[in-house]
Amino acid sequence: MNPIYMAYGMLALAIITEVTGSTFLVKSEGFTKIGPSLIVVITFCIAFYLLSQVIKVIPLGIAYAIWAGVGIVLTAVIGYFVFRQSLDVPALVGIALIVSGVIVINLFSHSAGH
Structure with missing residues (x-):
């Protein structure tokens, strides 16, 4: 399998586990x-283990931007639906x-590695 596909798969798992951890933090x-x-x-x-493997293939800045961006969106969605935390217009614009x-x-970006 192509290493870039494996890296993006691991990044997806890293994001899911991080969002799960953030949810349980509450x-x-x-x-x-x-x-x-x-x-x-x-x-x-x-x-963090998965992210450490991802950055062997995807540049750190790109991997972390995706990690943070997708994580913020998923965490906001979980906050809204699970914890009934409202999002105002500026929050939605920011997301x-x-x-x-x-x-x-x-x-x-040519830096993304695909």
Whole structure:
């Protein structure tokens, strides 16, 4: 399999595990609940391990921009639907700008490695 496809697959898994960890960070209530706290630590360790493998193929700046952008969007969506946290217009505009940036990087940057 093409290494770039593997790297993007691992990046997707890294993002999913990081977002899972962030979600359980809320549930850990400041690390006062052991179960959710353990999930946070485990998922973040997995996420950072995967990211460390991704940056062997995809440049750090590109990988981190995608990681952060997609992670912010998914975390905001989970916050809205799971935790009933509202998003105002400036938050939605900011998220749209982040998504736009990730799209520009992936479609037009020669640094992205595809």
